[in-house]
Amino acid sequence: MGGYVQLTRVLGTLLKMILKVWAYSGLVLVFCFLLYYVYGGVFAVVLLFFALTGVLYHVQDNFLFYPELPSHSRVYVPIPSTLGLPYETVQTRGSDGVLIHMYFIHQPKDRQRLSPTIVFFHGNAGNMGHRLQNCRGLYHNLHCNILLVEYRGYGLSEGHPTEEGLYLDAKASLDYILSRSDVNHSEIIVFGRSLGGAVAVDLASREEYASKIWCLVIENTFTSIPDMAKVLLGWRLLQYFPLFFYKNKFLSYHKMKFLRVPTLFISGMADSLVPPRMMSELYNNCRSVRKQLLQIPDGTHNETWTAQGYYHSLAVFLQNCRIQMEEKGDFSNKIDISGWNNVQNI
Numbered sequence: 001m002g003g004y005v006q007l008t009r010v011l012g013t014l015l016k017m018i019l020k021v022w023a024y025s026g027l028v029l030v031f032c033f034l035l036y037y038v039y040g041g042v043f044a045v046v047l048l049f050f051a052l053t054g055v056l057y058h059v060q061d062n063f064l065f066y067p068e069l070p071s072h073s074r075v076y077v078p079i080p081s082t083l084g085l086p087y088e089t090v091q092t093r094g095s096d097g098v099l100i101h102m103y104f105i106h107q108p109k110d111r112q113r114l115s116p117t118i119v120f121f122h123g124n125a126g127n128m129g130h131r132l133q134n135c136r137g138l139y140h141n142l143h144c145n146i147l148l149v150e151y152r153g154y155g156l157s158e159g160h161p162t163e164e165g166l167y168l169d170a171k172a173s174l175d176y177i178l179s180r181s182d183v184n185h186s187e188i189i190v191f192g193r194s195l196g197g198a199v200a201v202d203l204a205s206r207e208e209y210a211s212k213i214w215c216l217v218i219e220n221t222f223t224s225i226p227d228m229a230k231v232l233l234g235w236r237l238l239q240y241f242p243l244f245f246y247k248n249k250f251l252s253y254h255k256m257k258f259l260r261v262p263t264l265f266i267s268g269m270a271d272s273l274v275p276p277r278m279m280s281e282l283y284n285n286c287r288s289v290r291k292q293l294l295q296i297p298d299g300t301h302n303e304t305w306t307a308q309g310y311y312h313s314l315a316v317f318l319q320n321c322r323i324q325m326e327e328k329g330d331f332s333n334k335i336d337i338s339g340w341n342n343v344q345n346i
């Protein structure tokens with residue numbers, strides 16, 4: 001009898017519980033639905049945000065690197081001999097194995113080793129062949145050799161341009177030139193224009209490479225890509241974007257603090273792309289004891305090098321570097337600078 005009472009009690013409780021749940025199941029369902037709706041919605045929004053920022057992040061390369069402009073830049077690279085410049089085509093590999101295409105434009109063999117060598121980093125569009133007019137001017141006015149570097153993803157170089165990749169290319173080009181016994185390792189000039197300026201600054205601010213660089217020349221380059229984005233897009237909002245949002249940063253302004261090599265800042269005051277104030281900011285932040293800001297009144301972004309007195313100013317800077325190094329006692333011999341006395345624009 002007692003057992004029967006207990007069983008009905010248990011069944012009764014169970015039934016009550018099921019009924020309770022059943023009564024509330026409508027609510028549970030609503031809760032489940034809400035959970036799914038809210039959670040799923042958040043998830044969808046997160047996913048959407050993720051995808052959108054992902055697209056924005058990765059599309060940035062397309063706004064910075066223009067290896068296809070003008071068209072055929074990836075297949076046709078003008079050769080230095082068309083301007084009467086003796087040269088060798090050189091290929092070297094970056095430390096990550098990417099094959100880099102370069103021109104070594106050299107003085108006549110008897111003078112090659114006596115001449116300084118410029119490692120030339122070009123801007124963000126076209127290929128190195130589009131800088132040959134400028135190279136001819138450097139070649140004849142400064143009597144120098146030129147290693148013209150074509151970044152990965154440009155011209156006939158392999159790969160795809162990225163910020164880190166361009167830095168690797170810069171290292172590889174300096175390593176290459178120092179592997180040659182027929183150039184003077186004491187007079188390596190690193191030159192960079194526009195984007196190339198940021199590549200040059202990165203290289204020269206690295207301790208292991210700074211000691212190998214005689215002097216640095218940068219022209220119409222920017223303080224950083226985030227700064228340029230603010231200039232070009234003019235969104236006040238951009239100020240609040242964290243740095244990691246920028247795929248390509250090229251933080252030259254910060255690297256100026258680590259720069260110790262003699263540096264010439266060439267600033268075209270009519271530059272309509274990179275604001276000339278950026279060159280002044282870089283100059284002011286540079287910690288090198290030997291630095292010079294050369295402001296060229298009519299200099300435009302791409303064509304400052306065509307201005308009157310451009311090569312002469314460069315030659316004077318290099319002469320000063322030699323004299324000052326001599327005074328520091330770095331050189332025991334008198335240096336012959338007679339070759340640079342008749343500098344002219346051609």
Ligand SMILES: *[C@@H]1O[C@H](CO)[C@@H](O)[C@H](O)[C@H]1NC(C)=O
Nearest residue numbers: 113114115184185186187331
């Ligand atoms: C290389 O450059 C240094 C520094 O200007 C100079 O003292 C030296 O004589 C040069 N070497 C040759 C072979 O010209």
Ligand SMILES: *[C@@H]1O[C@H](CO)[C@@H](O)[C@H](O)[C@H]1NC(C)=O
Nearest residue numbers: 069070125126272273301302
């Ligand atoms: C500089 O030249 C490149 C092509 O080499 C061109 O795309 C760019 O618009 C020029 N910039 C200015 C400011 O003229």
